[in-house]
Amino acid sequence: MKKEKFNIIKDSCIPLPLENIDTDQIVPARFLKATTREGFGENLFRDWRFDEQGNKIESFVLNDPTYSGQILVAGKNFGSGSSREHAAWAIADYGFRVVVSSFFADIHKNNELNNFVLPVVVTEQFLKELFDSIYANPRTEVIVNLPEQTITNTATGKSETFEINAYKKHCLMNGLDDIDFLLSNKDKIESWEAAR
Amino acid sequence: MNTLFDKIWDSHIVHKVEDGPTQLYIDRLYCHEVTSPQAFDDLRSRGIKCLRPDKIYCMPDHNIPTKDQDKPIEEPVSRHQVETLTRNAHEFGLTHFGMKHPKNGIIHVVGPELGLTLPGMTIVCGDSHTSTHGAMGAVAFGIGTSEVGMVLASQCILQQKPKSMRINVEGTLGKGVTAKDVALYIISQMTTSGATGYFVEYAGSAIRSMSMESRLTLCNLSIEMGARGGMVAPDEVTFEYIKGREYAPKGEEWDKAVAYWKTLPSDADAIFDKEITFQAADIEPxxxxxxxxxxxxxxxxxxxxxxxxxxxxxxxxxxxxxxxxxxxxxxxxxxxxxxxxxxxxxxxxxxxxxxxxxxxxxxxxxxxxxxxxxxxxxxxxxxxxxxxxxxxxxxxxxxxxxxxxxxxxxxxxxxxxxxxxxxxxxxxxxxxxxxxxxxxxxxxxxxxxxxxxxxxxxxxxxxx
CATH class of the missing domain: 3.30.499.10 (Aconitase, domain 3)
Structure with a gap:
């Protein structure tokens, strides 16, 4: 897995205004059989992107050349359902660095963070306006500033701040993962066990 | 004035990261074949072993055929994934109940039935339905593969403490109404994201009257309303279910365990971030x-x-x-x-x-x-x-x-x-x-x- 350090991203977006997009849609179970983390981008939104014969479904947004960018903008409750991290691997492997929604499911949100994809929670109003901006001009750019924890819709000039805990922010900005951190605390683990 | 959840969570805190998550000790890690291979790779690439192999149990369940399990799996990719789990369990010294092993089955069915899942435990698995085990009075939740790697390596996980919610179901369930109907009713009322960010405790007379297996069904579906997990306070139904199971404590250990488990239910004055009550009589199949x-x-x-x-x-x-x-x-x-x-x-x-x-x-x-x-x-x-x-x-x-x-x-x-x-x-x-x-x-x-x-x-x- 690439641990690409995260700072400020300015790019256009791909809109997916459906609610409750579950991880079975992000990557269907029959593609979970790999034993490595690579190549899942091919199967991102597989059954919405391709028909049963493997032909592209032209109407699906990922097949529409009008829209491009490293920022996925999705409806409320993104990533519900299965804990499969393969969903986050597929999003990252496809080339997304940011997912914007008004609400994320917990496990999937952690999985994105652990794969250096930033989930940005915005208000319903910001999300609605962002969809409107993208549909009015598919080149609309969004600026996601992790150090400042802000997101800006450049079409409207409106900004919001978003939440992320300081530890995870530090990890994303410096390309660090949790195993390194946990193992550096081994003495604490052993003393907890001894005190039990 | 602690909740059942607080008591278990707080007693498992190894360390609190400043302005960050909690490092939580995990009593039981269950691994299946789909969400573990990349986690084992994470350990191999660092050249490390599992910190506490005796707390980890592996079994394949997702890919295995439901006919002819005595023969090798025909589909090569599924077979490879199942064999990878066998190899990983062997290499890292973990208990493994392979296909056709008398103790094999779906991990969330096997854990409770063997007495591997016990009240007061923290339990994780790379599977969202890990919430099932909460029915025994445990803090159990699903995690991603990177997090499986964390637990394999350190027997700990980094998590933000969720908010607390109590859902009461009061009254008597009607004819033909099961725990499944109760869960589907609650989810439809809450919506699929209504409990996101929360850990749910189920309570009330209808829950108290449920069998252990019904409670497992109910807690299993907690994730379907977005909850991090669901749990039921351990009581006589729980103890009766566990007693005598293969991995359950025995003799003096049993008495000690039960005495501890009896301290776990939420205190009478415990405060939840959210509390909702439903009536059993409103639920039909x-x-x-x-x-x-x-x-x-x-x-x-x-x-x-x-x-x-x-x-x-x-x-x-x-x-x-x-x-x-x-x-x-x-x-x-x-x-x-x-x-x-x-x-x-x-x-x-x-x-x-x-x-x-x-x-x-x-x-x-x-x-x-x-x-x-x-x-x-x-x-x-x-x-x-x-x-x-x-x-x-x-x-x-x-x-x-x-x-x-x-x-x-x-x-x-x-x-x-x-x-x-x-x-x-x-x-x-x-x-x-x-x-x-x-x-x-x-x-x-x-x-x-x-x-x-x-x-x-x-x-x-x-x-x-």
């Missing part, structure tokens, strides 16, 4: 009509009108009904079905097969129905045979299959064909969950049984 578990109705009700949905959700709602081939306003009772699946970590325990058999006894499987009867574990399989349930099923024209996750997520060959309707006792009716284009209707074992003998969606109370 249920079915889902859409493509998430929150889209459900009582079996006598009609599919809601589009206008009753919030505006931002209407596009998704219409897409969902189109996928299912249902119309707003339609009654589902009497709608023909093609497949019936009983099994999964939701309803794959002996109580579920007893319920199914109670209805099909003396009837015949409908000719238009293909039925997959899949026990949750080999232990359940053996019990089905010993109790004579297998004979009842055979007499009614059903075939008992071998244990595994099976058609719940169709990673093996048990796939519902496109466009076909399946009444399923599993946990998710997402698009394509049971096979590309498959149309899933979630329901209890009673509803599944009534559909299996009539060939259509049928109110099971007619047979009880």
């Amino acid at each position: 249920r079915v889902t009509y859409g493509t998430n578990p929150g889209m459900g109705i009582g079996i006598t009700e009609s599919v809601p009108a589009v206008e009753t949905m919030p505006e931002a959700g209407q596009a998704s709602y219409i897409k969902s009904l189109e996928y299912m081939g249902f119309s707003a306003g339609e009654k589902l009772e009497g709608h023909p079905i093609d497949y019936v699946f009983i099994g999964s970590c939701t309803n794959g325990r002996i109580e579920d097969f007893r319920a199914f058999a109670e209805i099909v006894k003396g009837h015949k499987k409908a000719e238009n129905v293909v039925a997959w009867i899949v026990p949750g574990s080999w232990s359940v399989y053996r019990q089905i045979e010993e109790e004579g349930i297998a004979d009842t099923l055979t007499a009614a024209g059903f075939e008992l299959r071998q244990p595994g996750c099976s058609a719940c997520l169709a990673m093996n060959e048990d796939k519902i064909p496109a466009g076909k309707y399946a009444i399923s006792t599993s946990n998710r009716n997402f698009e394509g969950r049971q096979g590309q284009g498959a149309r899933t209707i979630l329901a209890s074992p009673y509803v599944a049984a009534a559909a299996a003998i009539t060939g259509k969606i049928t109110d099971p109370r007619k047979f009880l």
